[in-house]
Amino acid sequence: MRLTKGGGLYVASTLLLGVSAVNTGNNLLFLIVAAMLSFMAVTGVLGWLNIRGIVLSVRLPDEVYAGTETLLPVVAENGKRFLPSFLIRVTLMGNSTSFTLLERKRPQNAALLLSFRERGPLKLPDATVSSPFPVNFFVRATAVHLPVEGTVFPAPRPMLVPAAGGKPDAGEAVSAAASGYDGELAKISDYRGGEPLKLIHWRLSAKHEVFKVKELTATAAEPLFIDLDAVPGRDLEERLSYGTFLVNRLARSGRPVGLKLGERVVPPGTTRSHRLKLLTELALYGKG
Template identity: 40%
Template sequence: MLGFMTVTGYAGMTNIKGIIPVLLPPEELFAGTPARFKVLLCNEKKHIPSFLLQLAASDYGTVLIPLIGGGQNLETTLTLTFPERGRHPVGQIRVSSPFPVNFFTRYWSFQLDTPCIVYPRLVPIASAMASEDSRQSGTTVHHGRGQDGELERIREYSGAEPLRSIHWKLSARGDDLLVKEFGNQSVPPLVIRFDRLPGTGVEEKLSYAAWLIKHRVMEQPVGLDLDGQIIQPATGRQHGTRLLTELALYGQQ
């Protein structure tokens, strides 16, 4: 029996030895929302495979890997959920396995100190507030000349218009070049004023602000007034990340 335990114990420790995990967070993390992290596993044992590996990150989530060959790299995902906003280290990743006989579970632990920025929980803003906001920040069409509105008319090419505005099909039917003329569509900016948001507490207001940013920043300029700290309106993913980071670290910096 002692010999059997010695042999199986050695096989079990060899099975998990040389398994190195690397955890890559997603672009966005919101409190209370499960997020899929990419996990890269490297088996540094060149000729020995590993079986029945289980990855666990603190108390957040686990994933089972049946087999990784000797000297191979394997990519998988690990779903984690953070309960609160702010900076949160993933903490320990534990690589364990019941191999070879399922009597004992052996494990290695790896400490990951790199923090993740977790944004506030997403809570849809109340319908009354949404309707009021839509009156202030809806889409308005100005009848100027531009390239992003509705097609208004076709006219002769004057030489000043960009080539992409030429209507090639109609121009091919005659001797003159014709261009498409569009209206200019502009969307007024939305400035989120933290003190005017509904909600009974700071976390609820932050959740409403995060929802507005998440759903508006790719469509219209969004700015933020956070206790007198003003971030000017802009659009795009990078700007949205900046705004959400300010909300995530509010009161914690």
Template identity: 30%
Template sequence: MKLSRKQVSIFPTQHGFLFLAILIAMLLGAINYNNNAGFILVFLLGGMALISIFHSFKNLVGIEIGYRSPLPVFAGQTATFPIHIKAPATGGRSITLSLMPQDTLFVSIQREKTLQMGILARERGILHPRSLTLKSVYPFGLFTFCTLLPVTATCLVYPQPIPGPHGTAKSRLLPDGEEETSRQGADDFQGLKQYQPGHSINRISWKALSRGRGLFIKDFTAEDSPCVMLDFDVIPGRDMEFKLSRLCDMILTAEGRQMEYGLRLPGFVKNPARGKSHQHHCLKALALFNLQDRLKGDPQ
């Protein structure tokens, strides 16, 4: 997104109003006393103010703004939005950026720079900043040049984990209710099997790949490998947000213990697995669960 002259608005600052008031008073005094030196000083200062407007426009116009996707965070943490700013000329640009509704930064850009601007994620869901404001009072601070830009980047906000007892930690029930007799684990080597997207790269058989046999993974079994199914309806209580926060903590705990776990929400089922990708999909389901209904009930 490149700034054009039409996107920039101008209005005097407090110092600008004071400067204009003094300039008018000096002009009236020069007219009253017919003082040529007063006229020269008024026109000199007024000309400098007019020239500063040109330089102020040049300070903002032509700047390119690019947004990058932020990493997901948990509710209560600060979401960091990377914003890439590129100036068209080699000269420095002094501007102030405000990512609504919170973060404000003053930056000087020589050529290009990537800024990390943070917003507190107060609740789960999708965090979408309202706007990005660019301001400049360069060079004399007499006029404020401002532009309001839409923000295209969004941040996924997981529920805030709430620790508690994990009563289902030893459950080995699968989604269909059948008990498992053998699970993939890291105890007994069973052989090689064809690699499928989603398998851990740590289990890839590099020897088989170097021999030109193709991409295979090492298959292990463990009879007592734990597997859990985390169920929304099993968690006691009626507070939906509390249940989601408890499930969030259970997912993090299960992943930290290298357990296979699944997730069951009303209208959503994720089969047991493990790994960072599986954890992200489960946490994303919690973040977006019943989100539309909650937004409709929000008076704001």
């Protein structure tokens, strides 16, 4: 619990009147102080009941990249038997989202825009549920555990991409935002965290609980192995970033792609699950 500016003035006034009542013996002052303390007690109980029983659930996108902002869907539900909850704020890793009213047994959806610094295994910290209800004198808060684990992929770094004949595209430096999205519309699917924001179907997303994105067709080509030791870069992290970009660019353009990490070899494939497997291998490489 923390005091707001108004709460600090209220507490200071209560203490001042209490000291005055003791020094003067004035019964009226004692009654006023008692009323003010009672008000603090009642609002404290109401504030505690307001944040009690809030249940949070999040769904980590399939693709989370280091240093890249990711939309994290958040579902808040009021698990209390009778009372609604008001002015609820959910804070996670310094980012917040708010719910004006949480009615009993009626979940509401929101989203947090988060960014993770490093690649590797991801375990979300506890979220903080807070509220200034019923009066903005005190902000009460409680921690809510989020049993969500995942993997943060290396930050993709653009580089020249080998063409079907094994040579880089002539003079073409492609960006991650445009990777593999130059075909016709194939289908609409759920947002997974790796798609550029320009492909989000905003009008359709407004009608569903999760964001919807457009998936475009791609053209298949010859298989290719990515040997991490042969990827250019000043250090391991830079080579992993280039490797991540290559995996996404080649796989999304329909090119069967495999991976060689030291003695470990992953055969080429074209499915989305195969691409995620390659990205996971890159994310966990050297992490023990």
